[in-house]
Amino acid sequence: MLTLNLFWRKLFSTSESLATSETEEFPGEIFSTGRESITQSQIMFSTERDIDIYELEELCDRVGWARRPLRKVRKAIQNSFLVVSMWEIKGKRRRLIGFARATSDCAFNATIWDVVVDPGFQNQGLGKAMMKYTIKKLRTADISNITLFADPQVVNFYRRLGFLVDPEGIKGMFWYPN
């Protein structure tokens, strides 16, 4: 059913209207890249959790992530403690260009998941800015133990942000069903 919905949405949308949406009354914080006058666009962070799940799926597709059931992605977002999205704003249009979310016990611990920046916007400091924004929001909630699971190729990206690999020898451990 969800796949069918996506099919109809794609059929009746131009690629632009599928990838962008109106930005009126969209709450968030503008991030200055210093290139606004050249690009005629602005970057905005938001903690609004009303994300278009299809737009998020397209973003994840662009970095080559395996598809996940949309019903579960929606549930994961609804049950996350913090949802951070990053948008390119051009006039009245906005486009999802980054995403991260965190689960938490709301007291001591939070774990960051699904960190992604659109390939067209990578290597410009935006992933770092989005992570700093995410950490700031978690710290504002008085959460001090922030963890994540890094893919091998991005360990140094997180290291640069102050994340430690196996601090004091502590190992992340996983259990998977057979």
Ligand SMILES: CC(C)(COP(=O)(O)OP(=O)(O)OC[C@H]1O[C@@H](n2cnc3c(N)ncnc32)[C@H](O)[C@@H]1OP(=O)(O)O)[C@@H](O)C(=O)NCCC(=O)NCCS
């Ligand atoms: C990982 C990712 C979020 C980084 O976003 P980005 O916007 O390109 O990163 P930035 O431009 O903000 O880079 C910040 C710093 O990290 C470094 N960096 C970026 N990607 C890196 C990588 N893969 N490995 C090592 N360092 C990296 C940059 O050189 C930069 O260093 P500096 O502070 O010394 O200048 C982005 O590449 C991405 O979405 N990748 C695909 C999805 C993914 O792998 N997500 C992580 C899953 S655990």
